Amino acid sequence: MIRQFISQQVGQALDKLGYLHVKDILVEVPNNPEFGDFSTNAAMILAKENNLTPKALAEELVKELKKLKSFKKVDIAGPGFINFVIAPSQYYELFWELHLAEMNYGQSEYGKSERIMLEFVSANPTGPLNIVSARAAAFGDTLYRVMKTVGFDPVREFYINDAGNQVDILAESVELRLREIHGDKLEEFPFEAYHGEYVRHLAQRLNSQEGVRVFMMPEKERMEHLKEFALNEIHEMQQNSLEKFGVTFDSWVSEKTLRMEGVVEEVLSYLAEADCTYEKEDAIWFCSTKFGDDKDRVLMKSDGSITYFVPDLAYHLTKLQRGFTKLIDVFGPDHHGYVPRLKAAFKALKYDDSMLEIIFLQQVNLFESGERIKMSKRAGKIVTMDDLLNVVGKDAARYFFIARKANAHLNFDLELALKKDSENPVYYVQYAHARIYSILKKAKKDKMLPKAWNKELLTKLVKPEELALIKKMLEFPEMLISIAEQREPYRLTAFAEELAGMFHRYYAKFQIVNDKHKELTQARLLLIDNIKNVLAITFELMGISAPEKM
């Protein structure tokens, strides 16, 4: 909002003076507040193309910019930075717009309704969701919310891998547990089978519903039946977990359904037509090395079955057919070797592979009492998303999961997430919201709250802390755009902590409700009322609650 305004003003000044400005200039908030509210490197960047020294160009620009009322001060510093101090009147104007926007503040048309496919979680339907899926859910959903806010048209999709080996193994695992219930003694539960407790529960449920009837079915039919039963149950279980986490999907796409629709054969024929396949050792290969992969990949195995890659590629092509211009996949840490072949296939089929964007989430390590909790899938010792939710709750879980950059490992400290004091950032930011609520309540009781807010009140806000709070909130809309573009939801938590911190300090230093100064009180109430709203909007984007009292 403000940055844009400044770079416009600089641009106009350059035009007026008749200087070239081809290169993009930067408007930023300096680290040191003594340098002003904003600064630009325009003079340094543009000096060369105008045959001037940075200082000389800066001087002319400053002379021009000083004519504007929006700036209280414009000066030159260091090697040629131009520093701006914004006039309070300009802040009041912008703050009033913020106030009028209420809970719609931050919304924009920036994304021009571009259709974005956001695929995330897409966990195997062979067990409960684990904590990496939980991270993906929090990340994907928050990114979705931010993108939507700034005017994109994103869709959340979950791809269900309900075909292939792992599903057969699932069905076999259920069958073994079912036999156990009926008294069969198993020597040892097979190594590759699914060991988790949930398989036992599935078998128990099936048994109570259908009893021995299952064993009367012919082998093939029985396995299909077990498969279908287990997949449905697990799908429901996963959907349930996600719902508790506040994450809903707009669509679920089944691999099995895709296969039945014949897209697998289609993809194979497309690749063959593009002359990108060959036969070797009874298998059909895709020459992905021609398109940047480090080895060729098998499409159809020598036993005639198909690899995971083919339906997945087909699935991605259906996204394009559905009109999405950007396909964002959120992947777990163990899939990065998979990207080159997917991109290679895009290139082979003459699609623009830059439409495909993969975000990798690194692994999540759980810590308790400083010790890392070891998890083992094979032994069935995994901490599930539900376990985590039961222990720390939705707010803390979602907050911690989005608080880190995607490609950084995330250390999840269970004790910290449970702490109810300033050590825990979730409580710190929520406390600020609750505090404001409580002040507003007191003000209302004391009859200090005006019937309607009045713009003139703003001129009472003259303390540096007050202007700084306004400035911080005015950064919000531009930050949302940047979060959407860079796919960096973690910056929401940083923003919330900064704004909450500024408020806590302001609260400690100044008395807000003071019956001796009615107008000042009302001005401050107007300020904190908007802080409360901006915090609430931020919380909504993060998927955490905005408590009215704590």
Added chain:
RNA sequence: GCGCCAGUAGCUCAGUAGGAUAGAGCAUUAGCCUUCUAAGCUGAGGGUCAGGGGUUCGAAUCCCUUCUGGCGUGCCA
């Protein structure tokens, strides 16, 4: 071996297209509640930005190289 990601304060991490004196929280430590929520605030100490070279007015940021950690490198999904 090769490829991807990372290495910033004791710990967990920021550092937004290369910008001015590298930041925050926690931990450590010294303080602040007859006053709107102390789940809060104020102060102090703490750094060879993994090491080394280069690019330029300027590098934590870009390039090269070495070291360390994680992951990948299936006719698994």
